[in-house]
Amino acid sequence: MEDLLEAKLPKCLRPVRPSRLMRIGEVRDGGYVLSRDVIDATDFLLSFGLSTNWEFEKEFVRQRCLLKKPLEIHAYDHTVDAASLRIYRLKQLARYMLSLDRKHIDNWKMAGHFNAFFDGNRSRHFKEKVSRNDGDGAVGVETIMSRVPNERRIFVKMDIEGSEYRVVGDLVSFADRIVGLSIEYHDLALLRPNFEGLHRCLAQHYNVVHIHANNVGGLGPDGFPNILEITYEHTAFQASMLDDSDEEYPLVGFDMPNAVDRPDFRLNFV
Numbered sequence: 001m002e003d004l005l006e007a008k009l010p011k012c013l014r015p016v017r018p019s020r021l022m023r024i025g026e027v028r029d030g031g032y033v034l035s036r037d038v039i040d041a042t043d044f045l046l047s048f049g050l051s052t053n054w055e056f057e058k059e060f061v062r063q064r065c066l067l068k069k070p071l072e073i074h075a076y077d078h079t080v081d082a083a084s085l086r087i088y089r090l091k092q093l094a095r096y097m098l099s100l101d102r103k104h105i106d107n108w109k110m111a112g113h114f115n116a117f118f119d120g121n122r123s124r125h126f127k128e129k130v131s132r133n134d135g136d137g138a139v140g141v142e143t144i145m146s147r148v149p150n151e152r153r154i155f156v157k158m159d160i161e162g163s164e165y166r167v168v169g170d171l172v173s174f175a176d177r178i179v180g181l182s183i184e185y186h187d188l189a190l191l192r193p194n195f196e197g198l199h200r201c202l203a204q205h206y207n208v209v210h211i212h213a214n215n216v217g218g219l220g221p222d223g224f225p226n227i228l229e230i231t232y233e234h235t236a237f238q239a240s241m242l243d244d245s246d247e248e249y250p251l252v253g254f255d256m257p258n259a260v261d262r263p264d265f266r267l268n269f270v
Contacts, residue, residue, distance in 0.1 A: 007213045007265035008223035014269040016207045016242035025056030029258040032182035033210040044152035047075040048130045049159040078129040132166040141170035156181040168198045175205040180233040206232035213265040214258045
């Protein structure tokens with residue numbers, strides 16, 4: 001990792017010793033690292049933020065199928081509908097014709113399968129913005145959680161471009177139902193105090209099991225990343241206090257730079 005730029009993070013963000021980790025979703029942006037234990041425990045996925053990529057959701061379903069266990073999904077994204085996906089598919093087709101890069105054909109195919117995956121049965125898409133309160137096309141955590149049967153054990157995937165600061169605090173009050181969360185925190189150069197407050201709340205119930213600095217956002221003057229991807233898992237999964245991980249981050253075999261044309265960030269916990 002000699003060629004990586006160094007990001008500086010406080011020791012409270014160092015993950016606990018990793019156990020049975022795996023990556024779910026894209027190799028780059030849109031994928032998250034979590035443990036097989038929490039996948040085994042989850043029977044309901046709340047997905048906040050889809051855009052044109054639901055590889056995380058597809059892979060989560062596949063992993064549950066391998067366990068012969070069902071999974072129900074409620075996905076929230078107010079930017080996705082039939083019209084936006086049609087335009088996206090046309091753009092991907094045009095880009096393929098110009099570049100002959102197969103990734104554009106793969107993107108075109110995925111967007112065409114949206115209705116088949118989110119068919120309203122086990123996987124439902126809500127064209128609503130996740131926010132603090134209900135109203136004007138937005139929906140709050142109380143309503144979202146009311147749509148999930150009380151006995152279900154929930155994992156939350158969240159990438160909602162800054163709105164995480166409006167909703168994470170409300171999710172903490174449902175810690176008895178939420179087994180884990182993967183959250184992408186944005187705009188940390190401006191909102192680090194908000195992030196630190198939310199992390200302290202989450203740390204009362206959850207351990208950090210994985211962390212990665214998104215290299216698209218760059219580093220602040222003190223070396224703190226502007227975008228962080230963090231996976232939290234409930235302390236109930238551990239019989240006792242776990243030691244901090246002595247692994248180097250990014251984790252070889254799990255982490256990749258979000259932007260391939262920029263170096264990833266080596267994490268230094270100080």
